Amino acid sequence: MNPYQYDMLLLENLYGDIISDLCAAFVGGLGFVPGANYGDHAAIFEAVHGSAPDIAGKNIANPTAVLRSALLMLRHIGEHDAALKIRNALEKVYRDREKLTRDVGGKAGTSQFADHIIDAMESAEVQQPVS
Numbered sequence: 082m083n084p085y086q087y088d089m090l091l092l093e094n095l096y097g098d099i100i101s102d103l104c105a106a107f108v109g110g111l112g113f114v115p116g117a118n119y120g121d122h123a124a125i126f127e128a129v130h131g132s133a134p135d136i137a138g139k140n141i142a143n144p145t146a147v148l149r150s151a152l153l154m155l156r157h158i159g160e161h162d163a164a165l166k167i168r169n170a171l172e173k174v175y176r177d178r179e180k181l182t183r184d185v186g187g188k189a190g191t192s193q194f195a196d197h198i199i200d201a202m203e204s205a206e207v208q209q210p211v212s
Contacts, residue, residue, distance in 0.1 A: 115149035140190035170201035
């Protein structure tokens with residue numbers, strides 16, 4: 082009823098899956114939610130949503146959850162600059178709203194969205210001062 086009272090939930094697999102799907106609604110849906118599973122000797126990073134075989138190969142999936150999972154992984158392995166660069170590009174694409182996928186009100190396909198992320202990263206490189 083009041084998810085803001087928790088900093089973290091530790092749940093078994095079934096309940097964790099149910100709660101993560103429900104909580105995804107707070108941020109716009111499953112296409113936005115990254116996932117991270119940390120163990121003593123390994124960590125796994127993945128989008129929270131499933132495989133979505135009904136849209137596989139159709140160039141319509143929103144890759145945001147996968148990108149955000151990659152950001153968690155990059156931070157975990159100490160690649161903070163790379164994570165920041167990708168995060169800033171992702172935020173720029175959402176601010177510009179030019180190449181968003183259909184699930185968030187755009188008309189772009191997966192590859193157009195990804196190309197726009199790459200373009201945003203490359204333009205950020207040009208704007209950085211040379212040291």
